[in-house]
Amino acid sequence: EVRQHQKKLFNNEPYIGIHLRNDIDWERSCTNVESYKTRSYMASPQCLDLLASTNSYVTQKICYPPDEEILRLLKNIVLRTRIRNIYVATDKRPMIKEIEEHLAA
Structure with missing residues (x-):
């Protein structure tokens, strides 16, 4: 199919x-993401090149x-x-x- x-x-x-x-639900979910200082947030690992930088964190620009x-x-x-x-x-x-x-x- x-x-x-x-x-x-x-x-x-x-x-x-x-x-x-x-949508607004996703925007709200990403509002404070930078304060979490995380390398993984929902599906975010696919958006980070962790091999290029071990100091990469999920940002507002990546999340939303x-x-x-x-x-x-x-x-x-x-x-x-x-x-x-x-x-x-x-x-x-x-x-x-x-x-x-x-x-x-």
Whole structure:
């Protein structure tokens, strides 16, 4: 079933998948994250390059990044991989228009 959905959406071409956690509940969860001085908060370990720095902590920017940071990072990945298909999973704001405009610039 998943493979059929992927084929329908992307014609078996590669795609980048992003999960945007941008609802108020997530924003509230990240409000005081820097005061915790932690390297692991919810799914944050996947966002830290712990091999590069053992002093890396979860920050507000990592936990609840501003739209500009999401767009910047996504564009970097698109440019590096040359993958043009993007799948957005979210419970609130998919940012489709913002993504399209940013990648077109």
